[in-house]
Amino acid sequence: MTQRISKYQRFKMMNPILQFFKFIYLSIKIMIVVAGGHGGTRKAN
Amino acid sequence: MSKIVILGAGISGHVAASHLRRKLSKDHEVVVVSPNSNYQWIPSNIWVGIGRMKSKKILFPLAPLYKKKGIGYKQAKAVTFHPEGDKTEQKPYVLAEYVAGEKKGTQEKVTYDYLINATGPKLNFEATEGLIPGENKTYSVCTYTHADHAWHGLNEVIQQMKNGKKAKILIGTGHSKSTCQGAAFEYILNVEQELRRHNVRDMADITWISNEYQLGDFGMDGMLMSYGSMTMKSSEMVEMIFEDRDIKWITGAGVNKIEDGVAHYENLDGEYKTETYDFAMLIPVFSGHGFKAYDKNDNDITDKLFKGFMIVDADYTPKPYEQWSVQDWPETYQNPSYKNIFAPGIAFAPPHTISKPRESKNGKAIFPSPPRTGMPSGITAKLVADNIIDSIKSGKASLHHKGSMGNMGAACIASAGYGMTQGSGVSITTYPIVPDYEKYPKTQGRQLGKTFGEIGLAGHWLKLALHYAFIYKAKMRPFWWLIPE
Numbered sequence: 387m388t389q390r391i392s393k394y395q396r397f398k399m400m401n402p403i404l405q406f407f408k409f410i411y412l413s414i415k416i417m418i419v420v421a422g423g424h425g426g427t428r429k430a431n
Numbered sequence: 432m433s434k435i436v437i438l439g440a441g442i443s444g445h446v447a448a449s450h451l452r453r454k455l456s457k458d459h460e461v462v463v464v465s466p467n468s469n470y471q472w473i474p475s476n477i478w479v480g481i482g483r484m485k486s487k488k489i490l491f492p493l494a495p496l497y498k499k500k501g502i503g504y505k506q507a508k509a510v511t512f513h514p515e516g517d518k519t520e521q522k523p524y525v526l527a528e529y530v531a532g533e534k535k536g537t538q539e540k541v542t543y544d545y546l547i548n549a550t551g552p553k554l555n556f557e558a559t560e561g562l563i564p565g566e567n568k569t570y571s572v573c574t575y576t577h578a579d580h581a582w583h584g585l586n587e588v589i590q591q592m593k594n595g596k597k598a599k600i601l602i603g604t605g606h607s608k609s610t611c612q613g614a615a616f617e618y619i620l621n622v623e624q625e626l627r628r629h630n631v632r633d634m635a636d637i638t639w640i641s642n643e644y645q646l647g648d649f650g651m652d653g654m655l656m657s658y659g660s661m662t663m664k665s666s667e668m669v670e671m672i673f674e675d676r677d678i679k680w681i682t683g684a685g686v687n688k689i690e691d692g693v694a695h696y697e698n699l700d701g702e703y704k705t706e707t708y709d710f711a712m713l714i715p716v717f718s719g720h721g722f723k724a725y726d727k728n729d730n731d732i733t734d735k736l737f738k739g740f741m742i743v744d745a746d747y748t749p750k751p752y753e754q755w756s757v758q759d760w761p762e763t764y765q766n767p768s769y770k771n772i773f774a775p776g777i778a779f780a781p782p783h784t785i786s787k788p789r790e791s792k793n794g795k796a797i798f799p800s801p802p803r804t805g806m807p808s809g810i811t812a813k814l815v816a817d818n819i820i821d822s823i824k825s826g827k828a829s830l831h832h833k834g835s836m837g838n839m840g841a842a843c844i845a846s847a848g849y850g851m852t853q854g855s856g857v858s859i860t861t862y863p864i865v866p867d868y869e870k871y872p873k874t875q876g877r878q879l880g881k882t883f884g885e886i887g888l889a890g891h892w893l894k895l896a897l898h899y900a901f902i903y904k905a906k907m908r909p910f911w912w913l914i915p916e
Contacts, residue, residue: 389663389671391886399887402852408889412858416893419840419860419881421915424810426762426833427867 433459433823436525436543438509440465440493442473442805443776443812444549446916449907450816452502459823462503464541466530468492470905471575474805475898477617479578480712481625482586483849486575489898491906500907506531509550510538512724512736514769523771545819548741548774549812552717555606561689562605562715568692569605569711572618581712585622588710592631598709601694603640605713607685610650610800612641615714616669616857617845622712623676624848624855639673639680640694640706640713642797644789646670646680649843650799652786654861655875657883665859668884672847672857681706683789685797686713701792717777717800732768741774742766745782752787757837757867759783763830764815770828773819775811777803785865805901806841807864809916810834837865840881844894847886856890859883 391399398404435451437444440463451461469490478484497504507527514523522542529535554573556562564571570581588598602619604612619639626632639646647653647665654665673680683699694706694713719739726732736742743766746759759782766772774780785801814832821829840862847855860883866876874882904914 389667391671391675399855400853402888405888405892408885408887409892412885412889412893413896415883416842416844416858416860417915419862420806420842422840422881424814424834424839427757427760427835427837428762 433544434542435459435461435545435547435819436541437461437463437547437549438465438525439549439551439778440467440470441549441551441776441808443551443778443808444547445470445905446809446812447547447549447775447816448502449500450813450912451820452500453912454816454820455823457501460503461501462505462541463493463497464505464507464509464525464527465493466506466508468494468506468531472898472902472905474894476572476575476578477614477621477846478849479575480570480572480581480585480618481621481849482582483625486579489902490575491902496906505529505539505541507539509720509722512722513540513727514724514736514772515727517725517727517729523769544771546772547812547815547819548772548778549776550720551777552740553720554715555718556715558716558718559606559686559689562686562713567689568709569689569713571715572614572712573714584710585625589626589629589631591709592626592634593629596634598635599707600635600637601640601706601708601711601713602637603713604642604799605686605689606716607642607687607697607795607797608800609642609714609716610802611714611717612643612649612799613802613804613843613845615639615641615712616649617847618712619678620672620676620845620847620855620857621849623678624853628853637676637678638706638708639678640684640686640696641680641682642685642799643682644699644787644798645682646673648786648799650784650786650802651861651864652866653875654859654877654882655879656859656877657879658885662879663884665884668857672886683797685791685795689713697791697793697795697797699789699791699797719780735768736766736772738780740780741772741778742768743774743779745780747780747782755783756869757835757863757865760835760837760865762833762835763818764811765830773815775815776808803836804841804843806916807836807839810839813916835865837863837867839864844890844897846891846894848891850891852888854891855886855888856892856894858885858890858893
């Protein structure tokens, strides 16, 4: 059965104060994933 | 002194040109050859397509910036590749044809020591009969001019709905092998929100049509991701959003023909169906530009350089899906035949798709091509530039910088509605982009935690912040290089 977005979840999703902190958290987390480096995958090259 | 020629001034070409210019002395020449006069920040086309952002906000002219920064610029399109030169020209060159100004129509041999092919994809609308932006009630948001037209088309339908006419809106992919489902996903959510803002949502039926086997595939075989305290499939997440927004969906659909207000498609069950609409935005299939290449004796060597897109250090050996591996994906984007040619971003030929290939009962291939969004385009362009810089500075070939899409993270901040207090965004990160089933066998090839999804207002702010940050970076304003790709 499809998961539904509850009223409480929606409140959290659209609350500017909660979302401000989420914005900071997401910015840092995304930076860690994306700027966290990249490289090859082959052992010998 | 070395001369580096970059074909294309999109995200990939522009990133390469700006890093090369910053790190190489003026003794070395950096030249950009692009038919486009403007740089455009493509991810914001979505907002142009709903009339919430003017196209001038997402673009700026290239010529003044390149002049100021000492980057050569030719507003021309590449015609043929000559990696060995020819009988009269010793150096390798690209034959380019000017598309504007006094030299319009004239051709020039643009010689190089290093060539970066960042020509991106051809938007192959012709591959689907009747899929023409602005005709047959179909639109596109692939360029800012297309997005402008899309907004005019959508606005007309909104006005009709305000006058009491019900409307059907169809958004998704316009070919059985299209990619860039993410852009269509953003657009459908933004359109839905705009209809609510205009108080006409109850007048519209909105339908998603896509070549994905399941919702949330995004050309990446879907994802298993962290969502809050849960672990969720991307298909479940997108289904939850579509249910919440009352958006219907058709998956496994290969659109093959467009008539005025009618999309014809074949599904994986082999059924031929149609879907009517009053407004459609359908992403075309991407293809290579059909460039030809010649050796010094004028023999056709296109096969050495191109396989649709440009051949790079990938493993192109045909093999079944079960044997695909992340090691097949390129690391340096260097052409194996001509070591001074590179193809980052969307210009390289992928070894295979990321999504599992599927066929309809009639044998028609219906599955997404691999996506290569702005972030990997920028990262691969920078690593190619860095390898060229190292090679020039050390005087010997260097391929120290590597970046396989199988060992690279990407963020997709999908706008789900515009507005500082009413907006929304679906923030998704994926690590790695190409699933590594050996390293992460129990989590569908991806690392949980680094692969996560979030929905909410913060996502809209994030996308807006990225819009301004990346345009600042592209304009090469002070300390632009501190902003990562």
